[in-house]
Structures are given as C-alpha cells and as structure tokens.
Amino acid sequence: MRPRRARLTVLVLALLAGTATSAQAADEMQRRMAACTTCHGREGLATNSGYFPRLAGKPAGYLYDQLRSFRDGRRQQADMNHLLAQLSDAYLREMAEYFAGLDLPYPSPTPSDLPAAELARGRALVVDGDAARGIPACVRCHGPALTGVQPGIPGLLGLPRLYIASQLGAWVTGDRRALAPDCMAEVGRRLKSEDIRAVAGWLAAQPVPVNYKAVPAYALPAGLPVACSAMEAHR
Structure with a gap:
C-alpha cells in the first residue's frame, strides 16, 4: 500500500470510530476530526498562508452541503472523496455542526502584492x-x-x-x-x-x-x- 493511501486509510478509520459517551463527546469528537485538521489546521482554523480553507465557524448547512458534494462527486478532490466515501448523512451533519460551533479568531490578512x-x-x-x-x-x-x-x-x-x-x-x-x-x-x-x-x-x-x-x-x-x-x- 502506498504511504499516502495508507495515511488516508488511517484517517478514514478515525472518522469511522464509534460515538463516545456524553461525558467524553467533546474530546472524542476533536480526536475523530483529526482526519480533517491534518490539512485544515488546528480545530479547522486554517491560516491565510496555505491553500486549505478555514472550517471553523462556517454555517453548518454549508459545511454539510460541501461534505455531501465531496462524497457524492459534485466536488472533486481525491483525498476528500476518499475520506468521505463511506460516511453517512448523519455523520456528515455531525462533522459540520462540530466545525460550525468553533469560535476561533481569524488570522491577520497578508498584504496584497497586486497593483x-x-x-x-x-x-x-x-x-x-x-x-x-x-x-x-x-x-x-x-x-x-x-x-x-x-x-x-x-x-x-x-x-x-x-x-x-x-x-x-x-x-x-x-x-x-x-x-x-x-x-x-x-x-x-x-x-x-x-x-x-x-x-x-x-x-x-x-x-x-x-x-x-x-x-x-x-x-x-x-x-x-x-x-x-x-x-x-x-x-
């Protein structure tokens, strides 16, 4: 198995991990979402210097729609398509609501070099x-x-x-x-x-x-x- 595909498989398994008890839910959800923050940054708070977009604080409905679009092929990005392929609507909604609920600061913008x-x-x-x-x-x-x-x-x-x-x-x-x-x-x-x-x-x-x-x-x-x-x- 290629190293990249092996890493993705581990992340998929993390996403598919079982639901925790209510007392452990917050910590468990954060651990499961490590599959997302590997690329999108700590708790989905992307910086302004990379490519990957911010997830924290976006509307839950929007995040849910995009997760479904990646899973169902309306959006194409190989890693996202692979990670989400086996996830249910209910799980995708849970992911969306987790990131939508994060209240984190925005990074300072980078000055533009355009005329x-x-x-x-x-x-x-x-x-x-x-x-x-x-x-x-x-x-x-x-x-x-x-x-x-x-x-x-x-x-x-x-x-x-x-x-x-x-x-x-x-x-x-x-x-x-x-x-x-x-x-x-x-x-x-x-x-x-x-x-x-x-x-x-x-x-x-x-x-x-x-x-x-x-x-x-x-x-x-x-x-x-x-x-x-x-x-x-x-x-």
Whole structure:
C-alpha cells in the first residue's frame, strides 16, 4: 500500500470510530476530526498562508452541503472523496455542526502584492458587482460583512488567495458544481480570468471588520439576488 493511501486509510478509520459517551463527546469528537485538521489546521482554523480553507465557524448547512458534494462527486478532490466515501448523512451533519460551533479568531490578512488598480477592480466586483454582465455583488449573497449567511452561504474572509481563485476557477470550468439552482455556476460563467484574480486578491487582503463579529449573519437585508440551492435546500 502506498504511504499516502495508507495515511488516508488511517484517517478514514478515525472518522469511522464509534460515538463516545456524553461525558467524553467533546474530546472524542476533536480526536475523530483529526482526519480533517491534518490539512485544515488546528480545530479547522486554517491560516491565510496555505491553500486549505478555514472550517471553523462556517454555517453548518454549508459545511454539510460541501461534505455531501465531496462524497457524492459534485466536488472533486481525491483525498476528500476518499475520506468521505463511506460516511453517512448523519455523520456528515455531525462533522459540520462540530466545525460550525468553533469560535476561533481569524488570522491577520497578508498584504496584497497586486497593483492598486487591480485591487480596486476586485473591490468593485465584491461590493458593487457588474450589472451590465449580470454579476451580482459578492456582498449581496455572502453578507454585508462577507462573513457568510445562515444556514448555507460561506464567508469569504480569512481565506488564502490561491484557494479563492481556484474555487472561482472551478465554478467557471464546471469542475465544482452544486445542486440546482446552481447560482455560482451561473455567476462563474460570466467571470473573466482577470476578474477572478482581482476578486481573490482583494478578498484575501481584507480583515474581518471590527464592528462585526466573525460569524455568519442570520439573514440578508434584501434577500438573494438570484435563486440558489445554498439557501433553498435548507428551507
């Protein structure tokens, strides 16, 4: 057995470990989630310098949807597909609720090395969108603080630039998909490569606003601008 596959097998077995008694549940769950924190960092708190995204504090509905997408093949990443292949919906929901319940600080952002004009382009798309091309502003869906919206929309802060760019690119190419209505696939088809670079660069350089807690909002002020399974699946 290859060393990498052997390591993954050990992590799968850890995920499949039995449920602990109530007195041991917190410690046991943390131990079982070591399969996740091996890549995503301590307690799912990824840093802003790597590729892997933060899990801590994201909406449980969003995390659950992504775990199911990896298990069922709508998202492709070999390690994630292998780790989750044998897990039940109930177990995936338990995982999602564990990470959603973590209240941990965000890392300080890394200053961007992009030109000021490119960062301004990124900010404009995030804050205002581009109505002429049918691109809604990111804040219209991901919340005015960009920290996500319950129950199914993730925050966009505290994520590495490479990760943001790669995920936007995956929506463009169809390598990442969601259940219908797949709103990000619709938006992705309207993005150019320079849009992705600018948006990812600006978002990765932003701190969590000091007048907001780094938690998902409970509702959007004006509702969603487009139909999206991220919210409709949890009604």
